[in-house]
Amino acid sequence: MSEQSRLSVKDLVARRKAGYALEAPFYTSPKIFRVDMDVIFGRHWIYVGVEPDVPEAGDAMAVNIGPSSIIIVRGDDEEVRAFHNVCRHRGARILPEGKAIIGNVVCPYHSWTYGLDGDLKFAEHMGPGFDPKCHGLKPVALRSVSGLLFICLSDNPPADIDDMAAAMAPYLAPHDIRNTRVAFQSDLIEDGNWKLTMENNRECYHCAPNHPELTIPLFAYGFGFAPDALDEDGRREAERYAELMRASHARWEAGGLPSREIEHLADRTTGFRTERLPIDQSGESQTMDTRAACRLALGGLTDKSVGGLSFWTQPNSWHHFMGDHIVTFSAIPIDESHTLVRTKWLVHKDAVEGVDYDLQRLTEVWDATNRQDADLVAIGQQGATDPAYEAGPYSPYTEGLVEKFAAWYIDRLAASLP
Amino acid sequence: MSEQSRLSVKDLVARRKAGYALEAPFYTSPKIFRVDMDVIFGRHWIYVGVEPDVPEAGDAMAVNIGPSSIIIVRGDDEEVRAFHNVCRHRGARILPEGKAIIGNVVCPYHSWTYGLDGDLKFAEHMGPGFDPKCHGLKPVALRSVSGLLFICLSDNPPADIDDMAAAMAPYLAPHDIRNTRVAFQSDLIEDGNWKLTMENNRECYHCAPNHPELTIPLFAYGFGFAPDALDEDGRREAERYAELMRASHARWEAGGLPSREIEHLADRTTGFRTERLPIDQSGESQTMDTRAACRLALGGLTDKSVGGLSFWTQPNSWHHFMGDHIVTFSAIPIDESHTLVRTKWLVHKDAVEGVDYDLQRLTEVWDATNRQDADLVAIGQQGATDPAYEAGPYSPYTEGLVEKFAAWYIDRLAASLP
Amino acid sequence: MSEQSRLSVKDLVARRKAGYALEAPFYTSPKIFRVDMDVIFGRHWIYVGVEPDVPEAGDAMAVNIGPSSIIIVRGDDEEVRAFHNVCRHRGARILPEGKAIIGNVVCPYHSWTYGLDGDLKFAEHMGPGFDPKCHGLKPVALRSVSGLLFICLSDNPPADIDDMAAAMAPYLAPHDIRNTRVAFQSDLIEDGNWKLTMENNRECYHCAPNHPELTIPLFAYGFGFAPDALDEDGRREAERYAELMRASHARWEAGGLPSREIEHLADRTTGFRTERLPIDQSGESQTMDTRAACRLALGGLTDKSVGGLSFWTQPNSWHHFMGDHIVTFSAIPIDESHTLVRTKWLVHKDAVEGVDYDLQRLTEVWDATNRQDADLVAIGQQGATDPAYEAGPYSPYTEGLVEKFAAWYIDRLAASLP
Ligand code: FES
Ligand code: FES
Ligand code: FES
Ligand SMILES: [Fe+3]
């Protein structure tokens, strides 16, 4: 630990051992956390929400990312834009985190008034030498990927989001995100570094011992496994799963539902992966009985058994798109040992709670799973903080995507450090 | 932000741009906070309370300023003295914050016993080589300005407090602070740097949109405004105010009540400003109906409409003296992002609660105003912490006194840094 | 304070003035706290609990010391062993603090399974290249001193624990710790540096003004006093105590109970002191009426009036062994200004609550005393944090053992710093 703490971030990056967890300072050092906020969260595309968060002109949402706060607002021209949530007068934070319906962006301190396009429209008492044109809200790059909102705090956002957007469009289209509604949002603060949150998300090695609810609809096999290690029962289950995959993919692709894996987790600046995975039993949805939670199908989907299209992005999101609802997650760092996991459950925009869906049934699998994952992230952080911590080996079978996350992260630091 | 954080305090002081808010590190850096505690709060006169806090011999009050704790105590000779609240044996803090009635200053740990003059009177088991004379409480400079208590933690307190005391004496005398009583004290912790608390106090640009209660008795015009910017109604109001000022000042000065502005906010080590300002409607007091809250007049005042004598000091106080009561405020830094605002409401020492005054009516305007200001200070701190923060321009009309506070502060740092 | 904070730890160690409290940074600096955790708590024998905490095979207890967590577990061979509580896979903390009954040590994250001897017995999906032998739990040195458990986080634990164990064996044997049971444990977090907790423990100068309960059974004289300072009453009391000591020691030693002082607090790496001290009135136990709290005598003791055998170790424990029960304390640093004091009350293993002892009566003296000491430690920390703090002189009579603690501490730092 003391040797590590004497090493520079650059040295720690350089000596990272592939196939092994990261060394402790990556999870515990406030200095590396600041590097993460600067390099990773300051210069990459960060998933922050969905277009249905701001469905109409004048709908606004403030999202905090570490010390930064961003206003996302739909203008009178129906465009969604993002701005720094910092008044150009004496710098007050203008909107509190959460949603608002507004005519203008008005600072509560001295009422400086900005249009929905960020221009300063009104500032009293500033005298004749003052130029409102130089005091508009500072814009933030924003991109909607089929209705999923990504922002980038850098002035040079990575251009390869175009490739991701193009590749994902046919996968996402059938679920028609823009015609959904946020039925519920949960904010859960995990007591761990954001990378522990992400690593936890990238494997299902921990599912069997920890997620009794999630493993009803979800097959852990989708995340890799060691075939030799299986017993008789295990082998039979794995074969059943392989056959189901083959049959489902054939049926979905034939029916115009792109399903095959696209995997660019570690070979791009804007890393991502997608694949449509079968669901167990009825095959419909990630619920306790695997049946759809909402009676209204998303988009034009007529097949109820479309499994779950999963979509993962570096550095901070994962999503499951089913036939009846969508669950979408963002991980937002708070400090080196705390991370906000924000989960939104989306249903068809015309779905009525209590009529078309029951909120409890809709949310219970992932609500329980999130809490279980939070406990795992917490013991991961405690362990990383222990001077006896030593980065151990990833399973080559069940932790391949964790390795891809770690490799992407190290690669991005290496590319950005001076 | 990263450029700024690489700059030294000295560089940041040197490049301060007049007429603009301070750069972010002045509000957010723990290092600059330590400089503030050393240079500003360690070497200037700090307002801590009033003589009526310790009206009689043996009355003591412990006040904490950051990591320092100070005992203020009235001795048997009726003198008020201040001492460091640190035992000379093993250093225990002797008195908890707040008030006490004591015969001696007795350390709770091993009962070392000091007189009200700080001398060590008794220390058991210390043996023959021990000299009690070398182990008295360490004194702290204290000065009563017509009953307002200022302390200075330095061994060389600024001498110009004499000028302030002399200038203020005729203004304060009519309100006879020494014959008042603390009817109520509120301690409110604001989530912001102490300089945001002070800047907020030095302007009324924010009053109209934020202080519905305070703007009943108080005219925002007293703090400056842009005449061109006014509409018809505004111009009429401003003229009414100007006329009221002229008439009131003439009447007050004629009646022996000094009222004219004295302004030394930025041109002295012990910066201050005073002015007697009219109150709206009945002209009596800062209450919801502008009528006196207490039936007993202060001092020998016979005129009920004496408006409010305001008194502001650098770095940490403001006060309003009316005919029936006094409201007095101190701002005490806690850390770089938290500040205690301590408010005391004083009434005539013979006034009886429930008979001569109603506590709710006495305190409601400033209690509400304090909470509103705390919210503004909090969003100011959130904004200053945002990497997108950029110091914006002060209004030349409504924020002239904020500029004077910032200029004084920068000046004092410049004079004190090596 | 600013001069001190510019000094290196080495300089502060070098200029320590014997007979005086430590300088402020030893109590307040996060940097010195890290040195303490490394040098003192990382390389010395730390008291963590008793064998009766893990009486049977499969009984485990996790103890946290700062950022380190240690599993103490009794194996199937009845041996007690200690391991780092950190999984060798991705480093999760395996057991939560506290006690558990286990068959194996199973990590909750991905179910890696270790035997009670630390060997990795099972790890799924790791593939053929993986060697379980290289991934066992990391061992921690553990030593049972007549049933008192000490661990050392260093790979080179000080060898002189052997001397302490040998010296203490005859003193501890009559109280037969291994045949006791933990009747109650209290965890109290004190708001002060661990050295203030220890200094507080090493003197009874503060007893008379602070411990009305403890001073019923305990004589403050046992900790030293200034004979000249006593009045008539005091001298009579001191003589009564001296006579009682003489008579008790003679009786105890004659009856095979070693009682004489052994004092190696400052002249050894593993510093300790012991002495059997008389108890007032009935002479039986540290209770409110000085009578035994438990009807079952410990070990083979037939004499009810065996006073209290006290045992103190550097850096973090103290213990009182009476005829009917044992009270045993460990101080565990949390950060530079917080310390956990863990107290265990032990009774004969066959004693039944409500029948043989009343829990309230058993615990009330030390429960009250602990709370009083926590208040004293808190004001000590507040004072040490005050810039006006100046290290004062220890009493040569009543604070001799405090000086020995400080001298040992400074000596150990001096020996360990490069
Ligand atoms: S800070 Fe926003 S209007 Fe003044
Ligand atoms: S610390 Fe005050 S008397 Fe000992
Ligand atoms: S971290 Fe312990 S089994 Fe994976
Ligand atoms: Fe999980």
Ligand SMILES: [Fe+3]
């Ligand atoms: Fe205000």
Ligand SMILES: [Fe+3]
């Ligand atoms: Fe004590």
